[in-house]
Amino acid sequence: MELTTILNRCHHFRGFVYEHARFSTDKKSIEVILRPRKGSAALCSRCHLPAPGYDQLAERRFEFIPLWGFFVFLLYAMRRVDCRRCGMVAVEEVPWSDGKRTLTKAYMLFLARWARRLSWKETAEAFRTSWDKVFDAVEHVVAWGLEHRTLGQIDAIGVDEIQYAKGHRYLTLVYQIDIGITRLLWVGRERTIESFQGFFTTMG
Ligand SMILES: [Zn+2]
Structure with missing residues (x-):
């Protein structure tokens, strides 16, 4: 089974395609390349509505839930849109990230759930990440909760x-x-x- 098939099952987003998965050069991470689906417009991150494309930024790495001892990163070059409603060029909104942090929302939720059971330090050690990333994850989930409850x-x-x-x-x-x-x-x-x-x- 292909890794991209599994991802399509558990972490699929309309308008985006998992192109392929590969090992990083040091073989410690799995990198999954994401790209926009052809013909699907980018959403403006300010007004959350589709807007005409402007350009594309350099590829960014978004850390995903680790698998079988490998770090997992989603690689994606974010598009910018020329949004007439907002009257500005803005970076697109992507469903797997809040746009500010390097961890995917899925990984932040995963870490934050563990951080309720273990100490933040233990959580960081268990998943070979840093205390700061666990903090970011908890902060993200708490902030999300405040907005939505x-x-x-x-x-x-x-x-x-x-x-x-x-x-x-x-x-x-x-x-x-x-x-x-x-x-x-x-x-x-x-x-x-x-x-x-x-x-x-x-x-x-
Ligand atoms: Zn806009």
């Missing part, structure tokens, strides 16, 4: 502070700790007043 009434919150990296660098984690529900609501990279105000802004 209704919070309802929150009676109690708990604030946790963890030290990370060397030196005095702290993360602020805010949990909802009501009866029957404990969930991570927010993560902030600092423990300054400004950072914490970010939490209240996000929560409205």
Whole structure:
């Protein structure tokens, strides 16, 4: 069975085609080449609507869930669109990435799920990735959750502070700790007043 067949089954996106899979030159990673399906227009990342093409950027690597001890990367050259609605040239929106991070959404969700069971450090070690990438994954999933869920009434919150990296660098984690529900609501990279105000802004 071809790897691209498996990917088409579990990680298929309209308008994009898995062209082929190959080993990287050092044989430590599997690289899967993605390209736009012929005739399918790119979506503007600002207004999320199709827009005429402008040009294509250099190929980027998006890290996917590792397989059988190999790192897996999706390789794709993002298109830019000349969007008349937005009145600007913008990079296209791709469904497997949030556009900012180097990890695919699927891999971030995978890491964030493990990070609920293991410590972030253990998660990073288990999947041979860095603590920062686990942090990014959790932050992405928490932010996504905030945008897509209704919070309802929150009676109690708990604030946790963890030290990370060397030196005095702290993360602020805010949990909802009501009866029957404990969930991570927010993560902030600092423990300054400004950072914490970010939490209240996000929560409205
Ligand atoms: Zn637009």
